[in-house]
Amino acid sequence: MPTLNINGKDLAVNADESTPILWALRDTLGMTGTKFGCGAALCGACTVHLNGAPIRSCITPISAAAGQKITTIEAVATDRVGKAVQDAWVKHDVAQCGYCQSGQVMSATALLKANAKPSDADIDGAMAGNICRCGTYVRIRAAIKDAAQTLA
Amino acid sequence: MYSNSTDTLDIASQLPKGLQALMHKAQDAAHSIADAALQRRSFLKVTTAGGFALGAFPLLTQAQTMATAGAPAASSLKPTQQPSAFVRIDRDGTVTVTINRLDFGQGVQTGLPMILAEELDADWALVKSQHGNADPAYVDPAFGMHLTGGSGSIKNSYTQYRELGARTRAMLVSAAAAQWGVDAGSLRTQQGVVIGPGGKRLTYGELAEAAMKQPVPEAVTLKDPKQFRIIGKPTGRLDARAKSSGGQSYGIDVRLPGMLTAVVAHPPVFAGKVKTLDEAAAKAVPGVKAVLRVPLDRGGEGVAVVAEGYWAAKQGRDALKVEWDSSGVEKVDSAQQLASYRALAQKAGALKYNGDISKLATAPKKISAEFAFPYLAHAPMEPLNCTVQLSGQGADAKAELWLGTQMPGLDTLAASKALGVAPQNVKMNVQMAGGGFGRRAIPTSDYVVEACNVAKAARGAGLTAAVRTLWSREDDIKGGYYRPMHVHRAEIGFNEKGEILGWDHVIVGQSILAGSPFEAFMVKDGVDGTMVEGMKEPYEIPMRLSVHHPKLNVPVLWWRSVGSTHTAYVMETLIDEVARGSGQDPVAYRLKQFGSKHPRHTAALQLAVDKSGYGKRTLPAGRAWGVAVHESFNTVVAYVVEASVKDNTPVLHAITAGVHCNLAINPTSVEAQIQGAALMGLSMCLPGAAITLKDGVVEQSNFGDFPVPRITDMPTVAVFIVPSADAPTGLGEPGLPPLAPAFANAIAKLTGKPAPRELPFKLA
Numbered sequence: 083m084p085t086l087n088i089n090g091k092d093l094a095v096n097a098d099e100s101t102p103i104l105w106a107l108r109d110t111l112g113m114t115g116t117k118f119g120c121g122a123a124l125c126g127a128c129t130v131h132l133n134g135a136p137i138r139s140c141i142t143p144i145s146a147a148a149g150q151k152i153t154t155i156e157a158v159a160t161d162r163v164g165k166a167v168q169d170a171w172v173k174h175d176v177a178q179c180g181y182c183q184s185g186q187v188m189s190a191t192a193l194l195k196a197n198a199k200p201s202d203a204d205i206d207g208a209m210a211g212n213i214c215r216c217g218t219y220v221r222i223r224a225a226i227k228d229a230a231q232t233l234a
Numbered sequence: 235m236y237s238n239s240t241d242t243l244d245i246a247s248q249l250p251k252g253l254q255a256l257m258h259k260a261q262d263a264a265h266s267i268a269d270a271a272l273q274r275r276s277f278l279k280v281t282t283a284g285g286f287a288l289g290a291f292p293l294l295t296q297a298q299t300m301a302t303a304g305a306p307a308a309s310s311l312k313p314t315q316q317p318s319a320f321v322r323i324d325r326d327g328t329v330t331v332t333i334n335r336l337d338f339g340q341g342v343q344t345g346l347p348m349i350l351a352e353e354l355d356a357d358w359a360l361v362k363s364q365h366g367n368a369d370p371a372y373v374d375p376a377f378g379m380h381l382t383g384g385s386g387s388i389k390n391s392y393t394q395y396r397e398l399g400a401r402t403r404a405m406l407v408s409a410a411a412a413q414w415g416v417d418a419g420s421l422r423t424q425q426g427v428v429i430g431p432g433g434k435r436l437t438y439g440e441l442a443e444a445a446m447k448q449p450v451p452e453a454v455t456l457k458d459p460k461q462f463r464i465i466g467k468p469t470g471r472l473d474a475r476a477k478s479s480g481g482q483s484y485g486i487d488v489r490l491p492g493m494l495t496a497v498v499a500h501p502p503v504f505a506g507k508v509k510t511l512d513e514a515a516a517k518a519v520p521g522v523k524a525v526l527r528v529p530l531d532r533g534g535e536g537v538a539v540v541a542e543g544y545w546a547a548k549q550g551r552d553a554l555k556v557e558w559d560s561s562g563v564e565k566v567d568s569a570q571q572l573a574s575y576r577a578l579a580q581k582a583g584a585l586k587y588n589g590d591i592s593k594l595a596t597a598p599k600k601i602s603a604e605f606a607f608p609y610l611a612h613a614p615m616e617p618l619n620c621t622v623q624l625s626g627q628g629a630d631a632k633a634e635l636w637l638g639t640q641m642p643g644l645d646t647l648a649a650s651k652a653l654g655v656a657p658q659n660v661k662m663n664v665q666m667a668g669g670g671f672g673r674r675a676i677p678t679s680d681y682v683v684e685a686c687n688v689a690k691a692a693r694g695a696g697l698t699a700a701v702r703t704l705w706s707r708e709d710d711i712k713g714g715y716y717r718p719m720h721v722h723r724a725e726i727g728f729n730e731k732g733e734i735l736g737w738d739h740v741i742v743g744q745s746i747l748a749g750s751p752f753e754a755f756m757v758k759d760g761v762d763g764t765m766v767e768g769m770k771e772p773y774e775i776p777m778r779l780s781v782h783h784p785k786l787n788v789p790v791l792w793w794r795s796v797g798s799t800h801t802a803y804v805m806e807t808l809i810d811e812v813a814r815g816s817g818q819d820p821v822a823y824r825l826k827q828f829g830s831k832h833p834r835h836t837a838a839l840q841l842a843v844d845k846s847g848y849g850k851r852t853l854p855a856g857r858a859w860g861v862a863v864h865e866s867f868n869t870v871v872a873y874v875v876e877a878s879v880k881d882n883t884p885v886l887h888a889i890t891a892g893v894h895c896n897l898a899i900n901p902t903s904v905e906a907q908i909q910g911a912a913l914m915g916l917s918m919c920l921p922g923a924a925i926t927l928k929d930g931v932v933e934q935s936n937f938g939d940f941p942v943p944r945i946t947d948m949p950t951v952a953v954f955i956v957p958s959a960d961a962p963t964g965l966g967e968p969g970l971p972p973l974a975p976a977f978a979n980a981i982a983k984l985t986g987k988p989a990p991r992e993l994p995f996k997l998a
Binding site (some may be wrong): 097098101102105108109110112114115116117118120121122124125127149154155156159168171172173175176177178180181182183184187192205206209211212213214215216217218219220221222223225 | 338339340341470471473474475477478479480481482483486487489495520542543544545546588593613614615617666667668669670671706707708819900902906909910912913914936937938943944945946948950951995
């Protein structure tokens, strides 16, 4: 049985190692904060961190994460940057339906970890893989800038 | 090509024609569910007595208490007016408000509690919110059926929720008066506390149990809007933290013991059937429990793969070898369809307006225009899903469903029929939904019936656990129920002053309502009201307007703002063209047309103009202004936008919105809805935003070939609200219609050509 290191814990996953991480999280481990949106790395709803970098868990098999560290939306706020991003999301009332926001928060956190002072173009570039059908992009931009200021 | 062979909707045949009749049916069903609902209430009471929810405040009315005890109900208040169904106050003061609508992003999960909390004088910091279900208490008070739609949640429940809050407050005050032995009139309330003589205080939490025993007042006095301290205040969503931390549960997240997941192979052509099935490879996929042929929407047939989890089910579906039978089913081709529509548009159809167009032929200036709009998918981010648990046999058969739905009452009836379970034995658990835009309000209950058929077949195969039927994104994009494709043709005659002398207009498009339970109510003299809404008004135009409603084998549905998705585009680009064609500023021209008869249009446009700097500020080189105004769902939205065209690609840079929605309950939410609806309006303009069919098969499948806007497409948006204390109007949809025409009008100025006659834009 494959083992995954998720949010700092080694967890045995009762699934074939070709199974995408998304479905191991959601269906096998019951961690439903990470969302299914397209199954083809087109929308970003399933974004998690692999060793701190954002990946699309819907197309990444368990086998690709062997011996590496996965962080999901459930634990991202234990990190200073992740917490600042979530707080900014609440302050700016970003979510509408909210379904894509787990992925948005994960992408934004990865951005600010790699780039503490992102420009407008940096923000658009880093967030372009995350679709929000409700159209919360104006507030996503504002929340990322606010989180960057908080962390400065 | 216009056969109606597949246009018969299953539920419609089971329901009386017409919305009135439908309402009665839905209400009857709701009342037959009432017994079960009352049992649930008495259960609450038992658990209260048992200490589980001690101090909770299920405000049982006298009538309900008597009904629970077996005596006839005797209150003049309807279930929609009973505080017990909407308010619970815990001993710690927490106020939980039940919303009678689906929240799928539009914010009623916060807005409706704000309205109730205002009249209750609650402490907003202690207010929570939860979804209702198919209980009769949760019908839309205007429609009399369970419905989240028509931008009506706040509009239709504003007075209802105020009265509910005021009734609850009165009962708390009565309880305090009784406890202190004083006159209720001497008491006042403030932020969750009743305050008495000498500054004595009792919290709502302390009073809850005693208040429960007070009679429910029928008449209540509501506040003067000047006294509002919650309504009108910019307020963050109650679910903001949960939705930013992965903590919000949606329908797709429901987990039940042993639950199985089904993925269904749908026929490539709507209403197709299975000819041959080789299931061996699918059954060999580890985790697959069953492969089942199931009846589908529109008389079609599919193959469900039931498995432990989505991935196994999906692998199983991919391994199926199915030969489909599409014989006898119409196979639509979009290119041919467009040609047919254009041909049809050359002659008048069923009349909506019969204005005098005799001066059209001799008018000094003319516009002749033809517009085309494609099918569009809703594509909410949460893929469609419905979880069904079946139990019991015969008359004791029961079903429990979990799903995000805009019409839980109709879905209850549809599930009842599909499953052979009495309506009162169908329990709906309405879940937070990840978007919808109309797709979760289906007169046919298509995906709900599908999930029921799958669960029924699974049980027949010996699988007793709950079954979650989950659509892939491909299922969603290819699954039909699109905004209908349309062609408009307009012949306009006007003079040098811009006076419109005659306007002859034809619209071609499938009727959304034909064959549905809403047909008799909203289709009049062959004209589907949802197709012509947004035409003509508010302009005084001698217009002849007629429609053709071809029938095709493509399921269609309302899509955020419904008819106004295309009528606003046609009207507002043509009005702009008349203004420019008579040498007038498009803003000044519109203001003149609105005159004194349309003050809300004037106020919205003037606000957007003033705030944007239109006509006063010089734009950067290469940019132009575009303007449009449109009323839908009783709200007027005006956009002033800045756009440019680079390499034949239009770019939208900035939007300034003037919004007249009367009283804005939550300005933060109003801003969000306008930002979001504007972007969905922009989504219609972007390259690739079209669903097309070839040989009856939908050609798009996912966000790669049906693109939706990304953050890189998002302009700046500044939203301004016209101040008003009048009862609120709709907000979820009205921000969509004027965006595309405002953008198009800017493009027309930049290119010197008429505004694009097709969506999405094709400039080259």
